[in-house]
Amino acid sequence: MSVPASDPIASAALPAGTAAPRGAGVFRQIARDPMGLLGLTLATLLVVTGLFADWLAPYDPIGIDVRNRFADPSWAHPLGTDNLGRDLLSRVIAGSQIALIVAFCTTFLAMIGGLVLGLIAGYGPRWLDNTLLLLFDSIYSFPYIMLALAVITLFGSSFFIVILVIAVTTLPAYARLVRTSTLGIKNSEFVLAERSLGARAPRILFRHIMPNILGPLLIIVSMDIPVVITVEAGLSFLGLGVPPPAPSWGRILNEGYSFIRQSYWIVIAGGLPLILATLGFTFLGESLRDIFDPKLRKRG
Amino acid sequence: MTVLLDVKDLRVRFRTLGAIRAKLAGVADPFLDAVLDVSFQLRAGTTFGLVGESGSGKSTLGRAILGLTPIESGTIRFDGMAPMGLSGSALSAYRRNAAMMFQDPVASLSPRLTVKALITEPFVIHGLKDRDLDAEARRLLDMVGLPANFAGRYPHQLSGGQARRVGVARALALEPKLIIADEPTAGLDVSVQGEILNLMARLQRELGLTYLIITHNLAVVRHICDEMAIMYMGRFVECGPTAEIFANPGHPYTHGLLAAQPHPDPDRRRQDVELKGEVPSLARRPSGCEFHTRCPRAKERCSTERPEPREIVPGQTLRCHYPLLDPAA
Structure with missing residues (x-):
């Protein structure tokens, strides 16, 4: 956001309720909402775990210990071990890193791509708008699993491919939002005024239109993080995700599913963090949305 | 006096339907002329008033002169050169010399920028890197009678009159010769309208500005315009010295x-010329x-x-x- 919180005149004269809250105020407002607080806690936990995964994991997440296969939870292995004797707690912790990297890289890529394409579609000539819309709709109508299958069959699975496939499939939603907002703003008087001063399209787009649509876009993006985490887990579950032996949660689930008769712990170890991460980011996103855009609030 | 702006046979037309849709609907002429056969001259240092009902093409004419709306036919000469069809550096030079003030004082200011950023925007756009933007902002604010601490404010923190002054400051930033003011008094209290008009008159005297004022406020025209034109359905129906036309x-x-x-005088009977009916569709x-x-x-x-x-x-x-x-x- 472009309004600096340090500006005393600006913050003192803000009429109540018109401007979005900033800085420390946001955290206080999240903390006031119990769901928001829960979401914030879970998300923070996940981020901290992901950031310090290498130090937190008690064992090597891909270290095989065949003598300890299917170990039940114990003090040595709080979540037990899998079919190759790998410590599940370590794998879950390492998996959080993968989930986070995929989620943030993907949403970031999709946001930048959606922003640029949406701005071009909204501000550019009619034919370009129509072409881009056709492109967005084509991607939209394509099931992401099919796209992932096709791309991974062609290029093989890698971290980068997974991120790219998810980013490309989520991009149209952002681009459409940006395009619609741009269409609404591009004929406003201040854009006309900038044009009359001689401002060129890039300046108008990035200095005058973009700051006005970034707010709603960031809210949608923050609410998409859990979706992306589940999509990545889904792809990994199908064997299309991050290539082995990287311990993605989806892969842990998949492996646990094969051995559910021997040890049901594996499925729980892979599923629980996925559920908690999704819930955490969803609650956090909804809480943020309510704070930044009270008009979208559903309950009174 | 030299002619600053010379407009000849200007025509601006808008497409109402796409080519294919017009064919399908059987519309032979899917265009409407917002400005038609408009010719006038604007002498340097004078004020020209453009009057007409809503939809008569006043604003479109103003925008067309600045090249914001494409022209169908006709010529616009500014200071001897023909700006229409210009591109790149020539258009940029034209835009330095002709500025526009838009109708809504607040909505014409980019909402996420501070006043300082707004009024120094022209320097940045035209690549004048040697200017001290802080000093320029202070100079411009002083010129339009706003305190220097307004530099840090945002448009939503300004009143209509203050926003209008910021608009004037931005229009004057590059010391243009011509200012096109679209409804400079719209949406302002009567006392503030007076202040703004006085400010504009003072700046005209000090800087030798030429104004093209678009308005439907006849009192404004009578007070500050040397010449005026009345528009009806995109045409000038009458054009001449303000005093003559009012008389x-x-x-x-x-x-x-x-x-x-x-x-104001209730005893003076109105002359019985009522305009009947509505303006026909363009x-x-x-x-x-x-x-x-x-x-x-x-x-x-x-x-x-x-x-x-x-x-x-x-x-x-x-x-x-x-x-x-x-x-x-």
Whole structure:
């Protein structure tokens, strides 16, 4: 956001309720909402775990210990071990890193791509708008699993491919939002005024239109993080995700599913963090949305 | 005095339907002319008022002059050069010399920028890197009578009058020769309207500015305009010195507009020229004189033959077959 919180005149004269809250105020407002607080806690936990995964994991997440296969939870292995004797707690912790990297890289890529394409579609000539819309709709109508299958069959699975496939499939939603907002703003008087001063399209787009649509876009993006985490887990579950032996949660689930008769712990170890991460980011996103855009609030 | 702006036979048309859709709907002419056959000259250092009802094409004309709306035909000469069709550096130079103030004082300011960023934007756009932006911001704020601490404010923290002053400051940043002001007094309290008009008059004296003022406020025109034109359905129906037109309106439409003004003296009876009916649609222009459908003086000839502009009195041109001040009649 472009309004600096340090500006005393600006913050003192803000009429109540018109401007979005900033800085420390946001955290206080999240903390006031119990769901928001829960979401914030879970998300923070996940981020901290992901950031310090290498130090937190008690064992090597891909270290095989065949003598300890299917170990039940114990003090040595709080979540037990899998079919190759790998410590599940370590794998879950390492998996959080993968989930986070995929989620943030993907949403970031999709946001930048959606922003640029949406701005071009909204501000550019009619034919370009129509072409881009056709492109967005084509991607939209394509099931992401099919796209992932096709791309991974062609290029093989890698971290980068997974991120790219998810980013490309989520991009149209952002681009459409940006395009619609741009269409609404591009004929406003201040854009006309900038044009009359001689401002060129890039300046108008990035200095005058973009700051006005970034707010709603960031809210949608923050609410998409859990979706992306589940999509990545889904792809990994199908064997299309991050290539082995990287311990993605989806892969842990998949492996646990094969051995559910021997040890049901594996499925729980892979599923629980996925559920908690999704819930955490969803609650956090909804809480943020309510704070930044009270008009979208559903309950009174 | 030198002519700063010379507009000839200007025409601006808008497409109402796409080519394919018009074919399908059987519309032969999917265009409407927002500005039609407009010619006038604006002398340096003077103020020209453009008057007309909503939708008469005043704002479109102003935007077309600045190249914000594409022109169908006609020429615009500014300071000797023809800006239409210009690109790159020539257009950039033109935009430095001709600035526009838009109708809504607050909405014409980019909402996420501070006042300082807004009024120094022209320097950045035109690549004047050697300027000290802080000093320029202070100079401009001082020029329009705002305290220097307004530099850190955002548009939503300004009142209409303050926002208008910021608009004036931004328009003046690059010391242009011509300022096109679209409804400079719209949405302002009467006292603030006066302040803004006085400010504009003072700046005109100090900087030798030329104004083109677009308004439907006849009082504003009477006070500050040297010359004026009345627009009806995209055409100039009458054009000439303000004092002459107010004293002796020649076109029945002008007469009707002036008579519709409220008068402070209740004893003075209104002259009985009421304009009847509505402005016809631009998509279906009446034949002959566009005004004949509402004109109290319309005769047979008005519905068939289009009146060409005639200079009835020196300096005062109008389009009417039967003007109110016909020396021949």
